[in-house]
Each structure stands twice: as C-alpha cells, then as structure tokens.
Amino acid sequence: MAPIRDGIAALTDGGVEAVAALASEVWHAHYPGIISDAQIKYMLVQRYDPAVIRGELARPDVWWFVLHEGGVLAAYMALQLVAAAAMKVDKLYVKPALQRRGLGGRLLRHAAAVAREAGCGVLELAVNRGNVNAIAAYGRHGFSVREAVVKDIGGGFVMDDYVMVRKLDGK
Secondary structure: OEEEEEEEEEOHHHHHHHHHHHHHHHHHOOOOOOOOOHHHHHHHHHHOHHHHHHHHOOOEEEEEEEEEOOOEEEEEEEEEEEEEEEEEEEEEOOOHHHHHOOHHHHHHHHHEEEEEHHHHHHHEEEEEEEHHHHHHHHHHHOOOEEEEEEEEOOOOEEEEEEEEEEOOOOO
C-alpha cells in the first residue's frame, strides 16, 4: 500500500474505477450551467476513462492521489510536472456532499509538498472562468490569475480558463 500523508495516498490501479465514478458524480453536480451537458460527457470520457487514468499512472511525470474521509473516497487530485520548476494541479475535485470541509486545502498542501520534493517553486492550475467558487477558493490558497486562455479540446468544445499560479515558500 502507498504511504499515506494527511489522509492522502497515491492512487493505485484498484482505485481507478472509483475515481472515475467520483469524477462523474462531481462533474454532473458542479458543471451544469458552466459548460454544456455534451461537453461534460465529452470531457469525462477524454479525462476519466479508466484506460486514460491507468495510462497516466504509468507516466513518470504524473501523480494521482486520493483522499478518503470516514472510509469514503472523498476527493482526488492529479499533478503533472510541466517544467523544471513548475508543477500543475491538473485535477482536484471533492465529493459534493463533503465540500467546504477543508479537503481541497489538504490536497493543495499535499500538492505543494510534492512540488517542493520535485524541486519546483511554482504550482499552477487551469480553472474555468465561469467557476467563480473555485477561483475564489484558489485565491484563498495563494493562487493568482496569470492569464486567460481558450483551448480547443476537440469535439467542437473549448476550455475557457484562467491559468492561476502560486509561488511556493522555500523555493
């Protein structure tokens, strides 16, 4: 079993389907009104098909983590090394019923620790510009908007995001 720190453990092959199911739950609860149902379905297949997750687990520059709370899969996060000094929080989602309990903050602290261990001085992430609650939450955790980007993701869809960054202490 992978070492656990602050209730957070590395995702293993046996947990992939549970993460995919939680992703579907979170996305269908959170994104209507921000992006279309068709885009939600498209992005879930593109990013959370178990084969996609397993492919990322095999990569040396991507790390997936899960957080269990009270025996329940409460949240997950994926990190990606994007530059010698930058780590991207590629995915960070908390089960809707367990939001606003500090779980996202625990994952962000873990991301900062992983980034420092990898020699990174910056955390970055992309967040939909219409996702005002997440933007505010990231701001409370020291992130600021670096730029706005629109990225074609195929299927007739785009991601209309802010790229947010946070410099890490001690780097």
